[in-house]
Amino acid sequence: MLGLTPSQSALAFLILVTPICAWVAYTDLKYMKIRNTAVMALVAVFAIAGPFLLPLDVYAWRWTHLVIVLVIGFVLNLIAHFGAGDAKFAAAAAPFFSSNSSHISLTVMLLTAFLLGAFAAHRVMRSIPAVRAMAPDWVSWTRKDFPLGLALVGTLWSYLLIIALTT
Structure with a gap:
């Protein structure tokens, strides 16, 4: 470790995960x-x-986040039509989150907000012909299910941004 503060670590992770x-x-x-x-990636x-x-020690323990979220994701995939890609992405993102109780609360609030916001925005956008015409080949415009990756990405990205700006 380079002796970085949590905000510096979060900023570095944020820069690295943004293209992904x-x-x-x-x-x-x-x-x-x-x-x-x-x-x-x-x-x-x-x-x-x-x-x-x-x-x-923090780095090592955070690998358990990946395992736990992967198991939960695959159970949800089996019983609740949760996408396998969504489960794998959530698991891959899990080590970036702290298990500190205040961070868990923040993560749950962010995920809830992004689930609701991304779902609503996607449904509104796909109902606008001019928007659909800009990307007519997008599968998500016609599928009944929702591209959950939007909410997962938003949660990861905004969590890292908040930690980078506040700790």
Whole structure:
């Protein structure tokens, strides 16, 4: 670890995950798929940068977040039509979040807000012919299900931004 503050670590992670988040949002809207390569890129960012940005004990314990969220995601995939790509992305994003109780509350609030906001925005946008005409080949315009990657990306990105700006 480089002796960074939590806000500095969050800012560095934010910079590193931003292109991956943009890629995931785009592919989930266009194809309703979160690519395994995007998931692996997110894991690679944490695996490679994490030891330099976090204390080693924190870094090591955060890998348990990935395992726990992956198990929960696959159970939800089996019983609740939760997408496998969504489950894998959520698991890959989990190590970036602190398990501090105030951070858990923040994460739940962000996820709730992004679920509601992204769902509403997506449904409104797809009902506007001019918007649909700008991206007529997007699968998410015609599917009954929702590109959950939007909410997951928003949650990860905004969490890192908030931590970067407040700690």
